[in-house]
Amino acid sequence: MQNGICIVNYFSSDHVNRLIHEFARDKVQLPVVVVDNSVDRAESIKLEDITKFSWTSEINLSILRNNSNLGYYFGNYTGVAYLKEKFGVKKVLIVNPDVSSENWCLLIEELGKYLVNPEDFIAGPKINNGTRFVSSPIPDMPPFLMAAYNFFYPLTYLIYKCFQRKLSSSPGNETFAVEGSCMLVDTEKFLSIYEHMNGVFLYEEERIIGTIAKRNAWRIYYVPAVEISHLHKPLSLSTQNERYYISSTNKYLEILNARKLTRKIVIASLRYRFFVKKMISSIIRLFRRDMKR
Numbered sequence: 001m002q003n004g005i006c007i008v009n010y011f012s013s014d015h016v017n018r019l020i021h022e023f024a025r026d027k028v029q030l031p032v033v034v035v036d037n038s039v040d041r042a043e044s045i046k047l048e049d050i051t052k053f054s055w056t057s058e059i060n061l062s063i064l065r066n067n068s069n070l071g072y073y074f075g076n077y078t079g080v081a082y083l084k085e086k087f088g089v090k091k092v093l094i095v096n097p098d099v100s101s102e103n104w105c106l107l108i109e110e111l112g113k114y115l116v117n118p119e120d121f122i123a124g125p126k127i128n129n130g131t132r133f134v135s136s137p138i139p140d141m142p143p144f145l146m147a148a149y150n151f152f153y154p155l156t157y158l159i160y161k162c163f164q165r166k167l168s169s170s171p172g173n174e175t176f177a178v179e180g181s182c183m184l185v186d187t188e189k190f191l192s193i194y195e196h197m198n199g200v201f202l203y204e205e206e207r208i209i210g211t212i213a214k215r216n217a218w219r220i221y222y223v224p225a226v227e228i229s230h231l232h233k234p235l236s237l238s239t240q241n242e243r244y245y246i247s248s249t250n251k252y253l254e255i256l257n258a259r260k261l262t263r264k265i266v267i268a269s270l271r272y273r274f275f276v277k278k279m280i281s282s283i284i285r286l287f288r289r290d291m292k293r
Helices: 013-025 041-052 054-058 071-087 104-112 143-151 155-168 187-192 205-215 242-255 260-292
Strands: 003-009 031-036 060-065 091-095 120-128 182-186 219-230
Touching (some): 041 060, 071 091, 071 187, 104 219, 120 205, 205 219, 205 242
Parallel strands (some): 120 219
Antiparallel strands (some): 091 182
């Protein structure tokens, strides 16, 4: 079989339910695997209830449960490896639970047109996240730019997003990286980067994958002809996962063979950015509290 679909679930059963319903609506005739990272019996039972709906009978659906939360890459690695072993798939659509498409068959077909040569690795669609900004494609960001981005945050966030929006208006072509929330990947290549992802639980996976692809002369494509909606809130001030950002950034710098001093500067700038984000988050909470009075 040529294609398959992998979804990693982490306390998102409602979104998984909606996504599988969309696959049934579009008559997606591909094997679908849901990798459950939730490590919670109640959540697992809820996820299992999805198979009881009549509209899932037309979907070749499998559910894999992990004993621990493996994070983004290794959760998807589990699903992609399963699809390869059981169905012999050559390409897998990796998709987050909180995304939506008006036509999944068309999206997979259009992305598949870009993965036809031995050097082709990934193709990703235009991603609409409900704001004026887009999330894909992702430009390269060497260490000195990462440090500048962090030290001058949040101004640089707006500049970066404007630049990203300009890239997204291109007719579509080879790019450094695409957002991992929805992308069609070459199975063999995705599985082969396993050793490079050790120490990466969450965040910066796209840039790490982009760097590995660049070194191997693998091609990553941005395909704006097809579009999905990402239902999360990308501008929310999440300040709880600083350690994951630091770990993943360290791995990215390691892959780039960055010098020790460079790493220290980038990590210091990252800690500073989180400090600023926490301050902004606190101000917003205080403002909302005052508005409710």
